[in-house]
Amino acid sequence: MQIAVLSGKGGTGKTFVSVNLVYAKGKSVYIDCDVEEPNGRLFLKPQIKLMEKVNTMIPAVDAQKCTGCRKCVELCKFNALAYIKNKLLVFQELCHACKGCVMLCPQKALSESSKQIGHIERGVSGEVEVITGVLNTGEATGVPIIRKLISSVQKDRTVVLDCPPGSACSVMESIKDADFCLMVAEPTVFGIHNFDMIYKLVKLFGKPHALVVNKDIGDRSLIEKYCDDNDIRIIASIPYDSELALINSKGFVAAKENERYWGIFKEILDTIEQEVCYEATGHIER
Template sequence: MQIAVLSGKGGTGKTFVSVNLAYANGKSIYIDCDVEEPNGRLFFKPQEKHLEKVNTMIPKVDANKCTGCRKCVEFCKFNALAYIKNKLLVFPELCHACKGCVMLCPQKALSQSGRHIGCIEYGKAGEVEVITGILNTGEATGVPIIRKLLSIMHGWAADQANDRSALPKDRHVIVDCPPGSACSVMESIRDADFCLMVAEPTVFGLHNLDMVYRLVKLFGKPHALVINKDMGDIGLIEKYCSDKDIRVIASIPYASDIALANSKGLVAAEEYERYLGLFKGILDNIELEVCHEADCHIER
């Protein structure tokens, strides 16, 4: 089962929840899609690491074929192309690799070329396979790396399990999504079986929860909420969840022992038995939710 963990902003506890879920499950695959700030590996400290470069497509211009029709320039919404002084210019940093300009050019003056934008790091921490996407500084978008992460995940993980046909049933895939609700988050949850939202019980936390909730609903994904940093005043967020029919499956306290573990780069579920039980309970609840959703579809 693929579980996407997402939050409306950074610092809510999305990575904290993702890492602890992966550890609590034991045989897990943790995929860090927060490619601009991938920090799950700081907790897992994976061994046996190796890197794979990720390239993205950029258009290459054949000046002899270009007639200056500007159809590609008009098509590109990211201003990655410009026709200036009878010359078609490409701005690689702005290109989102949609390939539309290449397909659209009537003269076939544009072709595909590659550009290095980041890498994928593979490693292992105990029973957890750790796969991390790392975007080069200054790049406009990490979507190509996220696509690569999720497309290779099944084949790579199955190879590790000596079973290329499917992932082992007990091996959950935990996807640590980027914060927010932009294109990179949409790509991260596209193939998820379940979306676990994480939110703080504050006015700002509620505002950002509303954004990711709308996104999850748009994709029609089974979902639930974990409240993090609970200081005893969660009435505001509970009312929102009641109005939207969002199930709250856990509330994690704002506690000094969690803060201490996080500050030292330790996994709370490994350090404290009570948090191991808490995160195992979250996984059990998710499995029940997914089974219930599957039964509902069968009945329909």
């Protein structure tokens, strides 16, 4: 089972929810798909066992074969190719590695080359396997890293995907194979605005979903109205209190430090597991 945890913006509590879910589960896998700024490892503190490079394809030009037909330039919607002063130029930072230019070139003047865009760290933290994607500074997209992160995990394990914030391509890649989407939002006007973006994305993908209200200061009227209007279930509400802030500021896992928080996240997990089981079999697992 794959649970994708996502939020409309950074700082909402997506990583907080993710690391506490895997701790409450015990034997599980945590995958940090927020490759531009992965910070789940700051809480789980894994012992790194393996590091591997992630490369992506970039086109290499054979100037002797290129006739300047510009078919590749016309094909590329990301403007990664330009023909200037009788020379085909490749802008690596804009390339999305679709390989279309290589396949299209009638003169076979383009071939596949590669460059490293980041790496993956694999480690363990207690019973939790921790897999972290790290995108090199300045790279345009982390999608190839996210794709490799998710494809390497066995399907029979409970996996929590800590998704990138927002609703861009990297988020779509993170949730496309998920069994359940757990959205995290703050009960404020700004929080609901960002929540609306990810809800529409989850709905577009047709994923089973629910909401965790984080930083609950006691007034949930706005977010409850939004959820009522859109038939969204609030699966849990986490208080905005000084104890929790102190635990997080020290880089600790709340479910490990306080049994009350362990109970909150265990209940969230049990509810998700029952719903996923029902979606798959039509029966609630007792």
